[in-house]
Amino acid sequence: MGEPQELFDRDLLVRRRNRIAKVAGDHAFLLDRVVMEFCERIGGIKRTFEVGINLGAYNGVLSRELRSLDNIGLLIDVEPAIEMVKLCDGSRVVGDEAFLPFSNGVLDVVVSGLSLQFVNDLPGALIQIFRALKPDGLLMSALPGGETLTELRQSWLVAEDELFGGASPRVAPCVDMRDLGSLLQRAGFALPVVDKDRVCVTYPSALALMREIKGMGASNVLGGRMRKPVTRGLLQRACEVYQERFGLTGGRVPATFEILTVTAWVPHHSQQRPLKPGSAKARLADALGVREIGTNEKPEP
Numbered sequence: 001m002g003e004p005q006e007l008f009d010r011d012l013l014v015r016r017r018n019r020i021a022k023v024a025g026d027h028a029f030l031l032d033r034v035v036m037e038f039c040e041r042i043g044g045i046k047r048t049f050e051v052g053i054n055l056g057a058y059n060g061v062l063s064r065e066l067r068s069l070d071n072i073g074l075l076i077d078v079e080p081a082i083e084m085v086k087l088c089d090g091s092r093v094v095g096d097e098a099f100l101p102f103s104n105g106v107l108d109v110v111v112s113g114l115s116l117q118f119v120n121d122l123p124g125a126l127i128q129i130f131r132a133l134k135p136d137g138l139l140m141s142a143l144p145g146g147e148t149l150t151e152l153r154q155s156w157l158v159a160e161d162e163l164f165g166g167a168s169p170r171v172a173p174c175v176d177m178r179d180l181g182s183l184l185q186r187a188g189f190a191l192p193v194v195d196k197d198r199v200c201v202t203y204p205s206a207l208a209l210m211r212e213i214k215g216m217g218a219s220n221v222l223g224g225r226m227r228k229p230v231t232r233g234l235l236q237r238a239c240e241v242y243q244e245r246f247g248l249t250g251g252r253v254p255a256t257f258e259i260l261t262v263t264a265w266v267p268h269h270s271q272q273r274p275l276k277p278g279s280a281k282a283r284l285a286d287a288l289g290v291r292e293i294g295t296n297e298k299p300e301p
Helices: 010-027 027-045 059-066 122-131 150-164 177-187 206-215 232-246 283-287
Strands: 048-055 072-079 092-094 107-113 131-145 191-201 252-267
Touching: 010 092, 010 206, 027 059, 027 107, 027 131, 027 191, 027 252, 048 059, 048 252, 059 072, 059 107, 092 131, 107 122, 122 131, 150 206, 150 232, 150 252, 150 283, 177 191, 177 252, 191 206, 206 232
Parallel strands: 048 072, 048 107, 072 092, 107 131
Antiparallel strands: 131 252, 191 252
16 A cells, blocks of 8 residues: 655645746735735844744745844745745755754744645644744744635636536645644644735636746645646636636636734743633722622622
């Protein structure tokens, strides 16, 4: 019996990133949105991050902006695609997000913009990040949420079912917001916070959306994908279904992108912690100016 198939074909992902490296900036509107969010959040933290990494650095746009902040020191780009690494500035390493080339407890911050979703073992990657961070080290990551490309996913499923009586995986699954919070806690992180940003973009057609995804280097890299080329008939029917079900007035079509932004810290004695049950020194009833009612006491009418 063979080994179980991995969810993502990482070699194919790297080849595609290398192929589109020179035009990556033309299709990075989602990453640009993440860059603005990260700069605002990290710039507002009153502490200095002396050494950090940008994990899955893509073309280095996130690092370029973060390095302009006063509280960011050395920030190393880590990216598996060599042609993308060539576009990065400053310190850089050809490395895989799933295999961190860093010792335990050497980093103050790890940032990752729209890259960890392609890791086959996300829990394992989070554990490695946790170990590489110092106490009170920060992880900030953005990943696509479960509603991302829901229109495209549904259109492919309907088209293939109509033409072939079944469907093959074409749009990658995305992590759920609640599951992501649980994974962070299991990895050992403290104070995890996951925020959701829902972005709706319109395109002239479903085919234009598919070209955009290809330009991002994010087209189908699922390990269980159909190896045969997409037929013209299937592609045409998928575009028709997209237009029929989701088309807007004027002929354009919408595409939903959901971005989950993660902030989590390695535990440290300086961090806030919840009080133990029964350790409160003041009563809630006194603070609210009301009379406390006992468990066996009936409230007054």
